[in-house]
Every structure is written in structure tokens, then in C-alpha cells.
Amino acid sequence: MDFIDDPPESTDQERFQRHNRFLRSLKSDTLLIIDNFNVTATQDSFLSVVLKYRCQILFTTRSKLDEYCTLPLKEIEDMNALFQLASVFYSEADTYRATVEKIIETVHSHTFAVELAAKLLENGISTPDQLLTRLQVEKASFHNEDKIKIIKDGQSSKATYYSHIHTLFSLYTLSLEQQDIMCNMCFLPSTGISARIFAKWLEMPTLNEINDLIETGFVQTTTRRTISLHPMIQEITLSETKPSVTRCHILLDSLQKICLMHGMEVDYYKKLFQTIGNIIVLIEKDDIPKYLLFLENAFPYMDNYNYYKGMNGIIQELKCLLKTKNIGTDSDQALLLDFQAALETKPEKAIKLEKDALAQIETITADNARLVSNIHANLGGLYRMNSYPDLAREHMEKSFLLLNQFNLLHINDSIPQIANYAIFLTEQQEPERGISELQKLSGIITEYHSDECLDYSKVQETLGTIYLMTANLSQAKTHFKKAFKIYEKIWADEPEMIEAKYQEIQELYPQIGFCIEKNLSGLLTK
Incomplete structure (x- = not known):
């Protein structure tokens, strides 16, 4: 049997390449088993991708995938097998066998509930008799049982199963720190995230x-220390901990800091954006000004990666919030219109949105000059x-004057502004002035950030464009190569983004394609 075993020191790029080679090598005589695929086809793009491989595939899942051949399986009914499962996690199971078997019957032989119960007993939080009594008489405090999406044994007993899991969860009496961890984990993507990254988000020392x-079984993990919550545990945690902007302020502050680190890219940005998307859906908005700032800082960072799904999600959330008159300021309203214009495909409508955004600001101050x-x-x-x-x-020069007037040339927002202004100056037969401004900008980016970030690559690409426009092919090649060296490094795990960038430049400037094609094709065939 073939399997993928990633060394723990592997980089994301190495794992991506190894997994791709493995999957491409699969033939029709290979069976690929994907365990616990507990989402629908519309919720996960992974399904459509993996079904393209030429091997035989078997999913174990609680989801209903009616369009495929399915074989319904019942829970393990053999008491000896279930008792052996409990014995793996509870060292004194043999001593209390009769009671343990009654606990197994009470939770309807559900393997996940059996595992949680056994781990709870092993930790000494309850005796077998105490746990059995609680499971028999206690009802779940969660009232929206009809919202549970997990289907394991039909509609008739899923709520009962949920009640048992809820009771086991409440019996653990987690510490305040553990409750906070579980509360914040509610927002993680279903595929999980590195335990160390999550701990860093929460400023945890260990x-x-x-x-x-x-160890309790509430947090799931893989050999690479990727952590996530079981879907049902997530539901219960949401009910018990009620995550809010105030309670989860450390997490929100950490994510916001990442979004403000322009020029310093993270290789887990998709999981970061998925987490932000879950926050929008699940969090209680008990501090609106803080929440608005969080959303407004996340949007430009998503724009940096062309993450349109998340950008649209933020726009919809802002629209909903700012409908209420006492929520937000004129700047918030202007920013929403600006965000909408960024995704608008019709030029005349985008122009109107930007003009409406300007009209929201009556007086320019140090607080709103950047906007x-x-x-x-x-x-x-x-x-x-x-x-x-x-x-x-007229408008580009007003923008440039404000950057100078309020000492904002070093901020990230100045990069696209100056780049676009430089292209415009070249079109207006003033290329030297445009090149001069971009060279100054390159120096600022290197000083405040580095010469290996996306911001620097964008400036290099703009310089290459201007040199092409002025028929200086040699200088154009130099700057395009610098830009693509950075693109290839940052987007190493997403060759489709490099391909899209290459095609974009190739269509605009066919004469420059040959100078970057070799590097790109080499990456795509790894």
C-alpha cells in the first residue's frame, strides 16, 4: 500500500511537490482511502480535485453524497469490540467492566462518545458510576438541536447522541485557559492549522x-501537529463559550497585526483568510468599533492575494453593519464605498462609487488623510x-500631495499610488519623473521592509513596464526578472498564480516573455 509520510521538517513547498508527485502516480489498481470527509461537495473544493485522479477512491464520511455509490455502515454493535476500544483509553476498564458496558449502551455505541467517556474516566474526573448516572439523566443545554448537520444513525437519535457528547464535554470542567483556547479554536478552518501558529496567535508561551x-479528545491533531475541532465539538463549544470580539480580542489583534504587516507575506494566508471568514460568521459583535477596524484592515491584505471570496464577505458584512445609523463614522462609510469600487467591473459605476466615497469626507485631517x-x-x-x-x-496629484503633506510616503498605501502615477507620467511623456519616483519608492520599501517582498516585486514589475514603454528592453528584462524571482518564491505552492502573472505580462508585452519563461516552466514541472 502506498502512503505519504512527510518528515516534520518538510517545508510547505516540499510537501506540495511530494503530494502532487504521489497523486499523479496513482493508477486504477490503487485504492485511496480518505477518512472522515465530513463536508458536502459544495463546501469543499477538494472533492472535485481529488475525483480527477485515476485511482479508486473510498471516503468514510457522515455527509450524504447521494450522486456517488454509497455503502451505509452502522455503528459497531459487538460489545467486546467496543469494550476493547474503551480499554485503549481507560486503563481500569476491566475492573469496572459491567459499568463501562452500560456507559457504552447509554451512548448508543457511538465510537466518538465511547472514546470521550473513556478518556474522561482515565483522567479521574468522574467515577464510572457517576458518569453513567449523568449520562442517563442529564439533558443537553443546547436548544437548537435541529441545526446539527452530522448524520450518523438517522434523524431519530442524532439529538440524543449530541446530548451525550454535550454532557461529556461539560463534565471535563476545563480550566479558564483551556476554555479560551477552545473558544478561539471555533474559528479555525475544518482542515486545521499548525498548533504552533495558533499558539502564537493566542500569545501562548507553550x-x-x-x-x-x-489528550481529552476534544482537539484533533495529525502527525504534523495540525489541530482542529471535531464538527460536533465545535457546535458545543460555540454554545458553551459564546465567542465574542471582547473575549477573543487577543486572536483578533494577532490576525490584524499580520494583515498590517505589508511586505511580510505568510505562507499560510489561505488558512488565515478562512479563519477571518469564520470569525465573520460565528463571532458575537460586542465591540463594533474594534470589529469594524479588524474588517477594514483585513480587506487590503486579502486584496494583496486576490482573495475575492473573503473580500466580498467583508463587503457584505460592512454593508449589514453600516445600515444602522449609530454604527460607524463617515470614514467607515467612505471605506465601504472604496472597497465596493475595488471589486466593481463596470468603470462608470466604480468611478461613481469613488466619488461618493470622497463626498463622505467633509474635512481632511491627519486621521483621514490616508483614506x-x-x-x-x-x-x-x-x-x-x-x-x-x-x-x-488631477486626482493622482492630489493623492501624491496628501502623502507628502501628512508624511505618509513610507506606508504601504503609497506603493500602488506611486506606481500608477509613474505609469501615467510615462504615458504623458514624462518617464524620467516616473522612474525617479519608483526608485525612491524601492529604497523606502527596502529600508522599512525588504527587497524580497510582494511590495518590492510590484515596484520592479512597474519599472519593467515603464522601460518597455520607453523601448529600453535590457532594463525591462532586468526588472521583470527581479519581480518574478520574488513571485516564484512567495507563490511557490501555487504555480497557477505564477502562471496567471506570466500570462498577464506575456499578453501585454510578448517581447519580454522569453526572458522569464524558462524560470516559470522549470517551477511548474517540479
Whole structure:
């Protein structure tokens, strides 16, 4: 049997390449088993991808995939087998065999409930008799039982099963720190995330508390220390801990700091964005100003990675919140309109949105100058793309003046503004001025960030574009190569993004394609 065993020191790129080679090698005589695939086909793009492989595939799942051949399986009914399962986790099971067997019957022989009960007994939190009594008489405190999506033995007993899991959960009497960990874990993507990354988000000095939760069975883990919550445990944790902006402020602050670290990319950004998406859906908004700032800082970072699903989610959330008159400021309203314009495909509508955004701000101050500068720059870019050079110059120069006036040239927002302004100046027969501004910007990025970040690559790509526009092919090649060296490093696990960038430049500038094609094709065939 073939299997993938990643060394713990493997990088994400090495794992990606190893897994791809493995999956491409599978033939029709190979059986690939995917255990616990507990989402629907519409909830997970993984299903459509894996079904393209040429091997035979067997899923174990609680989801109903009616369009495929299925074989319904009942819970293990053999008491000896179930008792052996409990014995794995409870060292004194033989001593209390009669009571343990009654506990197994009470939880309807559900293997997950049996495991949790055995681990609870092993920890000494309850005696077998005490646990049996609680399971027999206690009802679940969660009232929305009809919302449970997990289907294991039909509609008639799933709520009862849920009640048992809820009772086992409540009996553990987790410490306040463990409750906070579980509360914040509710937002993690179903595929999980590195335990160390999550601990860093919560500013935890060690993994001890997480390891204890793994021992209880509430937190699931893999050999690479990826952690997640069982779907039913997530439901119960949401009910018990009621995660809110105030309670989860450490997590939100950590995610916000990452989104503000422009020029410093993280290789787990998809999981980061999925976590933010879950926060939007699940968190209680008990501190609206803090929550608004969190969303407004996340949007530009998602834009940096073209994560349109998340960007649309943030726009919809802001629309919903800002409908209420006493929520948000004029700047919040302006920013929402600016975000909408960023995703608008119709130029005339995007221009109107940006003009409406400017109209929200009556007086320019140090607090809103950055926002006003951005809106002027975006509006100037739209006018430029739609052949209104005079209006484009007017708004781009207003943007540039505000950056200078309020000492904002070093911030990330200045990068696209100056890049677009430099292209515009070149189109208006002023390339030297545009190149000069970009070279200054390159120095600022290197000083404040590095020369290996996406911000730096974007400036290099813009310089390459300007040199092509001025027929300086040699300089153009130099700057495009610098840009692609960074793209290939940062997007190493997503060759489709590199391919899209290559195609974009190849279509615009066919004469430059040969100078980067070799590097790109080499990466794609690894």
C-alpha cells in the first residue's frame, strides 16, 4: 500500500511537490482511502480535485453524497469490540467492566462518545458510576438541536447522541485557559492549522494546554501537529463559550497585526483568510468599533492575494453593519464605498462609487488623510484607464500631495499610488519623473521592509513596464526578472498564480516573455 509520510521538517513547498508527485502516480489498481470527509461537495473544493485522479477512491464520511455509490455502515454493535476500544483509553476498564458496558449502551455505541467517556474516566474526573448516572439523566443545554448537520444513525437519535457528547464535554470542567483556547479554536478552518501558529496567535508561551486538550479528545491533531475541532465539538463549544470580539480580542489583534504587516507575506494566508471568514460568521459583535477596524484592515491584505471570496464577505458584512445609523463614522462609510469600487467591473459605476466615497469626507485631517489620498489615487486610476487624462492627473496629484503633506510616503498605501502615477507620467511623456519616483519608492520599501517582498516585486514589475514603454528592453528584462524571482518564491505552492502573472505580462508585452519563461516552466514541472 502506498502512503505519504512527510518528515516534520518538510517545508510547505516540499510537501506540495511530494503530494502532487504521489497523486499523479496513482493508477486504477490503487485504492485511496480518505477518512472522515465530513463536508458536502459544495463546501469543499477538494472533492472535485481529488475525483480527477485515476485511482479508486473510498471516503468514510457522515455527509450524504447521494450522486456517488454509497455503502451505509452502522455503528459497531459487538460489545467486546467496543469494550476493547474503551480499554485503549481507560486503563481500569476491566475492573469496572459491567459499568463501562452500560456507559457504552447509554451512548448508543457511538465510537466518538465511547472514546470521550473513556478518556474522561482515565483522567479521574468522574467515577464510572457517576458518569453513567449523568449520562442517563442529564439533558443537553443546547436548544437548537435541529441545526446539527452530522448524520450518523438517522434523524431519530442524532439529538440524543449530541446530548451525550454535550454532557461529556461539560463534565471535563476545563480550566479558564483551556476554555479560551477552545473558544478561539471555533474559528479555525475544518482542515486545521499548525498548533504552533495558533499558539502564537493566542500569545501562548507553550503548547502544554493544547496538548492537554488533545489528550481529552476534544482537539484533533495529525502527525504534523495540525489541530482542529471535531464538527460536533465545535457546535458545543460555540454554545458553551459564546465567542465574542471582547473575549477573543487577543486572536483578533494577532490576525490584524499580520494583515498590517505589508511586505511580510505568510505562507499560510489561505488558512488565515478562512479563519477571518469564520470569525465573520460565528463571532458575537460586542465591540463594533474594534470589529469594524479588524474588517477594514483585513480587506487590503486579502486584496494583496486576490482573495475575492473573503473580500466580498467583508463587503457584505460592512454593508449589514453600516445600515444602522449609530454604527460607524463617515470614514467607515467612505471605506465601504472604496472597497465596493475595488471589486466593481463596470468603470462608470466604480468611478461613481469613488466619488461618493470622497463626498463622505467633509474635512481632511491627519486621521483621514490616508483614506482620502487612497480614494483620490483610485479615482485617478479609474480615470486613466478610461481615457480621461486631465481628471486622472488631477486626482493622482492630489493623492501624491496628501502623502507628502501628512508624511505618509513610507506606508504601504503609497506603493500602488506611486506606481500608477509613474505609469501615467510615462504615458504623458514624462518617464524620467516616473522612474525617479519608483526608485525612491524601492529604497523606502527596502529600508522599512525588504527587497524580497510582494511590495518590492510590484515596484520592479512597474519599472519593467515603464522601460518597455520607453523601448529600453535590457532594463525591462532586468526588472521583470527581479519581480518574478520574488513571485516564484512567495507563490511557490501555487504555480497557477505564477502562471496567471506570466500570462498577464506575456499578453501585454510578448517581447519580454522569453526572458522569464524558462524560470516559470522549470517551477511548474517540479
